[in-house]
Amino acid sequence: MNWFPERHATPLVGRERELDMLRAGFDAARAGHSSLVLISGEPGIGKSRLIEAFAGELAESGALVLSARCDDADPPFAPFMLALRELARADPAELQRALLDSPSPDLKTLVAAGDDADPAAIAPRITLSGAEERARFFDAVVLVLTRLSESRPLVLFLDDLHLADEPSVHLLRHVVRVIGHSALLIAGIYRDTDLDPRHPLEAAIVDLYRERRATRLSMRRLELADLTELIAGLLDVPSNEVEIGLAQAIQAEAEGVPFFAEELVLHLREEGLLQHGPNGWRLAENAGPLIPQSVRSVVGHRLSHLEPRAVETLGVAAVIGTEFSFDLLRDVVERRSGVSRAEVQHDIEAALDRRLILERPPRQQVGRDAPYAFAHDQIRDVLYLNLGQIRR
Ligand SMILES: Nc1ncnc2c1ncn2[C@@H]1O[C@H](COP(=O)(O)OP(=O)(O)O)[C@@H](O)[C@H]1O
Numbered sequence: 001m002n003w004f005p006e007r008h009a010t011p012l013v014g015r016e017r018e019l020d021m022l023r024a025g026f027d028a029a030r031a032g033h034s035s036l037v038l039i040s041g042e043p044g045i046g047k048s049r050l051i052e053a054f055a056g057e058l059a060e061s062g063a064l065v066l067s068a069r070c071d072d073a074d075p076p077f078a079p080f081m082l083a084l085r086e087l088a089r090a091d092p093a094e095l096q097r098a099l100l101d102s103p104s105p106d107l108k109t110l111v112a113a114g115d116d117a118d119p120a121a122i123a124p125r126i127t128l129s130g131a132e133e134r135a136r137f138f139d140a141v142v143l144v145l146t147r148l149s150e151s152r153p154l155v156l157f158l159d160d161l162h163l164a165d166e167p168s169v170h171l172l173r174h175v176v177r178v179i180g181h182s183a184l185l186i187a188g189i190y191r192d193t194d195l196d197p198r199h200p201l202e203a204a205i206v207d208l209y210r211e212r213r214a215t216r217l218s219m220r221r222l223e224l225a226d227l228t229e230l231i232a233g234l235l236d237v238p239s240n241e242v243e244i245g246l247a248q249a250i251q252a253e254a255e256g257v258p259f260f261a262e263e264l265v266l267h268l269r270e271e272g273l274l275q276h277g278p279n280g281w282r283l284a285e286n287a288g289p290l291i292p293q294s295v296r297s298v299v300g301h302r303l304s305h306l307e308p309r310a311v312e313t314l315g316v317a318a319v320i321g322t323e324f325s326f327d328l329l330r331d332v333v334e335r336r337s338g339v340s341r342a343e344v345q346h347d348i349e350a351a352l353d354r355r356l357i358l359e360r361p362p363r364q365q366v367g368r369d370a371p372y373a374f375a376h377d378q379i380r381d382v383l384y385l386n387l388g389q390i391r392r
């Protein structure tokens with residue numbers, strides 16, 4: 001069970017070292033030594049993709065895999081609640097057992113609220129409550145996780161921790177400190193480039209490293225050979241069908257960041273700037289200077305293929321969040337500019353066609369009614385920045 005898509009056009013390339021570290025963490029957990037692996041890296045380097053691949057491996061292992069992605073718009077403790085609600089859907093009886101005699105009624109309420117209730121309505125009570133209540137809540141989360149990992153290993157993926165709320169960070173640190181001998185692996189993922197030094201995660205990470213409770217995995221940029229394979233995957237040809245010059249040109253711009261490489265290849269293909277020569281795919285003669293200098297302009301350029309109204313619609317979606325539902329988007333767009341339902345539908349289709357957004361299968365919509373997601377955070381960022389402060 002997991003929220004991971006089978007949406008990738010490309011095979012995973014060049015992440016054996018990283019997968020080995022995760023496998024080692026899992027083996028330790030299986031042997032009863034819980035562990036925390038903290039995966040960090042710049043946007044687009046492939047953090048989420050790595051854990052998707054690892055979760056794919058775990059599918060056969062008999063482990064219980066729960067996952068959540070942090071979003072700065074979410075209420076306190078959302079990542080833990082979202083992960084537990086995933087279990088509430090998949091195996092409610094098991095969750096009930098794990099919650100039996102829970103020391104905190106708050107946890108039960110939050111988890112039981114399931115998909116129907118608005119988490120925002122319930123969650124603040126917990127942060128506002130006193131220290132004792134909060135300690136009970138923390139203990140209750142530890143107890144649930146301990147019980148869930150009794151019969152088989154439990155793996156908890158927490159993506160985009162740099163967007164986590166402070167209470168969640170404190171809870172994470174608490175869990176890691178007290179849960180030493182359980183079959184639990186937590187993989188926490190965050191953007192180190194975007195982490196404000198004052199963000200509570202920064203202090204928590206420093207503590208956990210010092211206490212030797214966390215393993216660090218900092219993601220490297222891709223080598224040329226791996227990048228060539230990625231390009232081949234995108235073009236759906238074998239690697240030897242990609243001319244070295246093309247791979248080098250893309251590497252020069254993307255600097256080993258897979259997201260940039262993908263955007264560049266898509267851009268070149270959309271513009272008809274790739275041609276097949278005697279040694280495979282290569283840049284068209286007139287392509288060189290046309291490669292945009294920054295990814296912001298690549299993304300901007302890809303957006304410019306959409307009708308202006310569709311860009312507006314996506315701009316509204318970008319304000320809603322990294323994930324959004326059709327109904328909410330339609331509601332806001334309709335109110336703002338009187339665009340009809342069919343037109344919003346049309347805009348979404350256009351964005352889906354260009355892989356600017358993705359549709360998530362229902363099982364991935366972990367506890368949120370948000371079937372659409374930006375294909376990458378940076379696409380959302382560009383749209384969001386383009387809006388200007390006042391309209392945002
Ligand atoms: N090792 C890899 N092999 C193939 N594609 C990759 C790899 N790493 C990342 N990608 C692709 O690059 C894009 C960005 O990766 P993502 O995991 O979203 O980055 P991050 O989470 O670090 O911001 C995605 O489309 C992903 O599929």
Ligand SMILES: [Mg+2]
Nearest residue numbers: 047048049159
């Ligand atoms: Mg990511």
